Amino acid sequence: MYIERVPNRNSPPAVLLRESYREGKKVRKRTLANLSKLPDEAVDGLKILLKGGKAIEDIEEAFNIVRSRPHGHVAAVLGTIKKIGLDSIISGENTRNRRLVLSMIAARIIAPKSKLATARGLQEATKLSSLGERLGLSGTDEDELYLAMDWLLSRQEEIEKSLAAIHLVEGTLVLYDVSSTYFEGKTCPLAQFGYNRDKKKGKLQIVFGLLCNAQGCPISVEVFEGNTADPSTLTQQIEKVRTRFGLKKIIWVGDRGMITQARIREDLKETAGVDWITALRSSQIPKLGNQSYIQLSLFDEKDLAEITCEDYPGERLVACRNPFLAEERKRNREELLHATEQKLDKIVSATSRQRCPLRGEAEIGLKVGEVINKYSVAKHFNIQITPDSFSYQRNRESIEEEATLDGLYVVRSSVPEETLNAEDTVKAYKSLSKVEQAFRSYKTIDLKVRPIYHRNSDRVKAHVFLCMLAYYVEWHMRRCLAPILFDEDDWENALRLREGIVTHSVRSDSASSKAQKKRTADNLPVHSFQTLLADLGTIVNNRIQSNIPGVNFDFDKVTEPTPVQRKALDLLGVSLICTQ
Incomplete structure (x- = not known):
């Protein structure tokens, strides 16, 4: 028996239950029943029964969900890694070490934990997401992750060189700043007492310097002993950019505690092709005021003025006054x-x-x-x-x-005016805020580099480098996702609304609207980067098992994305089906 739909010229098709039989050598058919009045779902169910299927009274009892693995955030991060080519930068071959490193980078963005907890989240019995199976890393333990960190550290110079080739060019701005993070334990040679930015009394610490391009994209990171002074790290970093990265002409931007008078005199002035931008210390500004180099009348019409002083020969000084x-x-x-x-x-x-x-x-x-x-x-x-x-x-x-000196600061530079005018010089100095944003992400809100538990110096360096690579991925993701994040997504409009480069930054109309309404222009909810990842994590890859008698099979089914989840995936240009 079978069901046949017979078209009618001016009426809906007739649905007939028919039977075929032989009459001599001919195959004939006869109609057993007219099913045209039955609903389509009943007809479809009857078709299944006629083909040998089983009748199920309760569809919910027909299947079991035997395992659910959060998947959306994994697909977003791994898809971004592949899109920006970081996997190929780490290694041109899809080796297990490369996949282990990618798993640690992704885990640091999704849910930063210790290496032991990360390994447990990759294992089949205790997996926390689809990350392990997507990278083919079932059976991974923490010792294997440690060995992969050693392998990554051996490739750090080559990886940073590749990043510099993509994001740095001759004559570019190089942003550099130093921070510290506290340490758990007392056996690592790098861990020393020093100026503690984390306000953790009695804690050993390490110091690390982060090098970024003008847009704040991280390029390189270096770890130093915890008692290392900021200026003493500068010479080594300049040499790295000039020799390892092969850039002969750069503009180095550092804060007033980094590019000191001693570093200018001993290092920067003696290095051909290296210009610099920094600022005077607050204790140096009153002397300029007392000697009448800075007068408040300079700021009657503009909020910045270029001045000269014989105490700073061959340098440009740009005095700025911010009324706010x-x-x-x-x-x-x-x-x-x-x-x-x-x-x-x-x-x-x-x-x-x-x-x-x-x-x-x-x-x-x-x-x-x-x-x-x-x-x-x-x-x-x-x-x-x-x-x-x-x-x-x-x-x-x-x-x-x-x-009288409230709101005054003085930017100090060796860059010629034909290269950068006064306003652009101040803008370049203030771009150091992008490195500070990287440190906030590094240490607190996102990647949580601290506290550090590793006891081996090389493992500490590899851990900090892993966090830098994770921030590299996050930096690219934030730029793509800006329209649905609280982040600024219209810099051109924001700069146009700003009264001047000296004053505080102003949000664009789009960013202000998102902050007030908590909705995007498409009427979608606005997220922070962290809550968006959590939202994407609700896209789950379900392992479904059949309970139908005689039908034994399992299959995977991914949750259908919500509109905001679909928008995020589209902005990133990634698919829920991600491969490495």
């Missing part, structure tokens, strides 16, 4: 002064109380010193201490003198 920064510094100074006065009043009360008064110049001076040094405003107070009394007044002259 000036107001902020005025407010901060007043708050510090007020907080100091409140504590000083307590000392005044202690010297005049009836019971157990505070006595002695040494004792009173010790208490006063703790207060005025805590807020760094000692120069703004006139202090009078006697053996049995204490009084103070604000130093109005000192406060007014400092206030």
Whole structure:
């Protein structure tokens, strides 16, 4: 028996249940029933039964989901890695070591964990996502990941050279800054006590320097001992760019604590082809003001002015005044002064109380010193201490003198004006904020390079390099996903709305709208990078098992993306079917 649809010229087709039979040598057919009034789903079910299928009363009981593996974020990250060619940069051959490294990079972006936890998430019995099976890494343990880190470190120079060839050209800006991160344990030779930016008292640390191009794309990272001073790392990095990367003409951009007077005198001035941009220290600016090199009248019409000073021969100085920064510094100074006065009043009360008064110049001076040094405003107070009394007044002259320089900073450069005018020089210096953004991603919100648990120096270096490669992938992803993130997605409009390069940056109309409405121009919800990855992680690859008698098979079924998930995948230009 079978079902046949017979077309009618002016009516819907007739659905007939028929049977074929032989009459001599001829095959004939006869109609057993007219099924035209049955709904289509009933007819389709009958077709299945006639072909030997089984009737299922409860469709939910026909299948079991035996395993679900979060997959969308894996596809997004691995697809991006393949699209930007990082897999080929790491190694031209699809070896197991390459796949292990890619798994650690992807895991660092998706859910940063220890190497032990990362290995557990790749194993068949304890997998946390589809990452392990997509890269063919079932059976991976932490020891294999450690060996892959050693292999990666041996290729660091070659990988960084390839990245530099893509993202750096002759005469380009090179952004460089240094940070530190605390260390767990005491056996690694790199871990030393030093200036702790993480405010972790009693913790050993390492120092690492990150080198980026003008757009903030990471190119290279170097790890130093935890007690290494920032300026001492500069010479080695310049030599790396000139010899390993083969760039003879560059403009080096570093902050005032990095490019010091000693480094300028001993390294930069003696290196042909290397120009630099930095800024004067805050302690150097009052001297320019006292010598009348900087006058407030310079900023009547513009917020920046180029000046010359014989103390800085052959250099260009661009004085900038940010009125918003000036107001902020005025407010901060007043708050510090007020907080100091409140504590000083307590000392005044202690010297005049009836019971157990505070006595002695040494004792009173010790208490006063703790207060005025805590807020760094000692120069703004006139202090009078006697053996049995204490009084103070604000130093109005000192406060007014400092206030005249509120909002002022001076960019210092060796770059000729024909290469960069004053405004572009200031813009180049302020682009260091892109390296600071990289450090925030590196250390806190995304990649979580800290704390470090490795005890071997090479493993520490490999760990930091892995995090740099992960940020390289994230940097590309953020640029593609900007329309559906809270990130700026219309830099041209943002620059047009900005009053000048000296003032604070301004959001574009598009970014402001996203921040206010929490919706995109397409009326999709706006995400942060982290929540978007979590959203993509809800796209799951389900392993489905059949419970139909006589039908034994398993198959995979991926969750259908939501509109915002589909938009993210389209912006990245990746598919849910990703291969390596």
